[in-house]
Amino acid sequence: MKNRDFDYDVLPEIKTRWSPRAFDPNRPVADEDLSAIFEAARYAPSCFNEQPWLFLVSRDEETRNKIFDCLTESNQKWAKNAPVLAIMMGKSTFAHNQKNNRWHQFDTGTSWGYLTLEAERRGLITHGMGGFSVDKVRETFKVPEEITIIAALAIGYYGDKDQLPAELKAREFPQPRKPLAEMFFVPED
Ligand SMILES: Cc1cc2nc3c(=O)[nH]c(=O)nc-3n(C[C@H](O)[C@H](O)[C@H](O)COP(=O)(O)O)c2cc1C
Numbered sequence: 001m002k003n004r005d006f007d008y009d010v011l012p013e014i015k016t017r018w019s020p021r022a023f024d025p026n027r028p029v030a031d032e033d034l035s036a037i038f039e040a041a042r043y044a045p046s047c048f049n050e051q052p053w054l055f056l057v058s059r060d061e062e063t064r065n066k067i068f069d070c071l072t073e074s075n076q077k078w079a080k081n082a083p084v085l086a087i088m089m090g091k092s093t094f095a096h097n098q099k100n101n102r103w104h105q106f107d108t109g110t111s112w113g114y115l116t117l118e119a120e121r122r123g124l125i126t127h128g129m130g131g132f133s134v135d136k137v138r139e140t141f142k143v144p145e146e147i148t149i150i151a152a153l154a155i156g157y158y159g160d161k162d163q164l165p166a167e168l169k170a171r172e173f174p175q176p177r178k179p180l181a182e183m184f185f186v187p188e189d
Contacts, residue, residue, distance in 0.1 A: 003176045013120040018174035019127040021078035024159030028083045033122050034059075034155070040118030046107035050094055053108040056087040056141060066140050071152060072131035078168055079129070082154035087137055088112055088128075090148050108150055119155065127154045 006015060038055060046052060058064035067085040068076065079085065090108035094101045116126045129152040137149050161172045 001174060003174050007180055011117065013117040017116055017120040017126075020125050020158055020161075020172060021127060021168050022159045022161040022164050022172055023078070023081040023083070023125065023154065023156040025081040025083070027157040027159075029124065029155060029157070033124060034084060036122065037115045037119045037124065037155070041111040041115040044107065044111035044114045046110070047101065047103040048094060048096065050091075050101060050104070050107065051111075052090040052092075052101055052104035053111040054089040054091060054147060056089065056137075056143075058085045067137075067152065070132045070136040070140065071129065072133075075129050075131045075152070077165055079127075079154045081159060081163075082127070082156045084155040086153040086155065087132075087141075087149060088151045088153055089143065090150055092146050092148050105148060105150055108148075112151070112153070123157070124155060125158050129153065 001016070004015065034057070038057075041053065041055070042051070044051075044053070056063075056067070058067055064083075064085050067087060068079065070087075071079055071085075088108055090104040092101055092104050093099065112128065116128075119126045132152045134149045137143060143149060161169055164172060
């Protein structure tokens with residue numbers, strides 16, 4: 001695959017997953033597949049097994065439009081074709097003692113990672129987004145302050161990349177990674 005090299009053999013879904021922008025606007029996601037990818041997210045590990053993640057998922061056009069309106073213009077250019085949009089959130093306090101859960105964003109990130117791999121296994125594509133208005137999401141969906149609004153997500157099937165605006169079409173390929181050796185922190189003596 002262009003831009004991707006693997007020094008070691010890993011799960012096939014890790015090798016093939018990437019974040020496309022060319023969604024097929026005419027191919028909806030079946031309830032079975034949508035539920036299954038959240039099932040995968042459900043089994044992510046979390047601090048104290050708190051499972052702090054909360055997903056706001058568009059299962060109807062009205063919710064999809066409301067989430068869409070919260071995205072930045074640059075993301076709207078391509079996310080308009082994604083049949084399912086979601087907002088990934090996490091509860092910032094522990095249920096058992098109401099204290100701050102310092103790991104709630106970490107755990108929510110793990111669950112989205114699981115979700116993306118199950119989606120890949122099912123032939124779906126996913127694309128995470130930081131480009132959206134947190135304030136608008138909070139206001140539109142009346143999200144309480146103790147819930148952290150973390151990222152947006154587009155889910156669907158791969159479509160026709162020729163339909164993308166030219167500047168996005170030019171970036172429509174899996175992104176490379178730094179060499180493995182660069183991701184280790186080596187303490188100084
Ligand atoms: C938290 C997060 C925020 C991101 N925000 C955006 C975004 O706003 N718009 C966008 O087009 N891509 C966004 N991306 C996609 C990344 O650019 C992409 O995952 C990264 O370049 C690696 O490429 P790959 O997913 O194809 O391996 C985001 C990804 C993550 C995980």
